Amino acid sequence: MGTSQAPLDRIAAALRAPSGWLLAAIFATWLVAVARAPLDSMQGVIQKILYVHPPLAFAAYLGFSLTAIGGALFLWRGDEAYDRLARSAAEVGVLFCTLMIVTGPIWAKGTWGRWWSWDLRLTITLLLWFVYLAYLLLRSFTEGSERAARFAAVYGIAGLLVIPPNNLGRGSLGEGMGTPFALGAAVCLVAFLHLLTRRVEIEGLRARLAEKLLAPRGAGRA
Numbered sequence: 385m386g387t388s389q390a391p392l393d394r395i396a397a398a399l400r401a402p403s404g405w406l407l408a409a410i411f412a413t414w415l416v417a418v419a420r421a422p423l424d425s426m427q428g429v430i431q432k433i434l435y436v437h438p439p440l441a442f443a444a445y446l447g448f449s450l451t452a453i454g455g456a457l458f459l460w461r462g463d464e465a466y467d468r469l470a471r472s473a474a475e476v477g478v479l480f481c482t483l484m485i486v487t488g489p490i491w492a493k494g495t496w497g498r499w500w501s502w503d504l505r506l507t508i509t510l511l512l513w514f515v516y517l518a519y520l521l522l523r524s525f526t527e528g529s530e531r532a533a534r535f536a537a538v539y540g541i542a543g544l545l546v547i548p549p550n551n552l553g554r555g556s557l558g559e560g561m562g563t564p565f566a567l568g569a570a571v572c573l574v575a576f577l578h579l580l581t582r583r584v585e586i587e588g589l590r591a592r593l594a595e596k597l598l599a600p601r602g603a604g605r606a
Contacts, residue, residue: 447477
């Protein structure tokens with residue numbers, strides 16, 4: 385096996401700088417939009433968590449969806465680059481899911497006066513976090529095992545069943561709230577893309593380094 389970059393690694397390297405600049409520009413615009421957004425008549429300023437909490441969920445769900453897609457492609461094609469994509473997407477997805485779980489109780493405390501409510505959707509979201517945290521633990525304890533990678537691929541695909549439905553319906557956003565919400569979603573999705581490209585790059589570098597370290601041993605046995 386050669387040590388050249390896989391196509392996914394080259395794509396990640398090419399997107400790193402553009403995604404970083406795009407993130408900086410959208411983030412600055414988002415901050416201005418949030419500052420200018422009207423206050424909710426019932427919730428007050430705490431309602432502005434709306435501009436980050438659901439967008440964090442979008443990015444987390446994207447990460448877990450890419451974990452499943454990468455796992456499915458790995459099972460189909462047997463290319464380790466897809467396995468690295470799945471693992472990278474899961475790590476970034478868990479990061480955004482963690483931030484979503486942290487911001488949710490802050491919003492709940494300011495709105496309902498309590499940190500947590502064990503309703504079905506919140507419970508499923510917490511379960512989703514544990515599912516993909518377990519995925520990462522499995523990968524960390526079985527690194528380098530092709531059998532474990534295949535099991536993790538199936539596990540990552542099955543984890544999609546835990547993603548809760550979106551409950552942000554039409555009319556949830558008042559006048560003047562649509563733009564900062566859309567920008568918040570864009571910030572989270574571009575941030576996800578930027579972090580994913582960096583993580584895929586790191587995984588690719590690790591794979592090529594491991595290959596170079598093992599090459600002399602293989603040559604000695606030949």
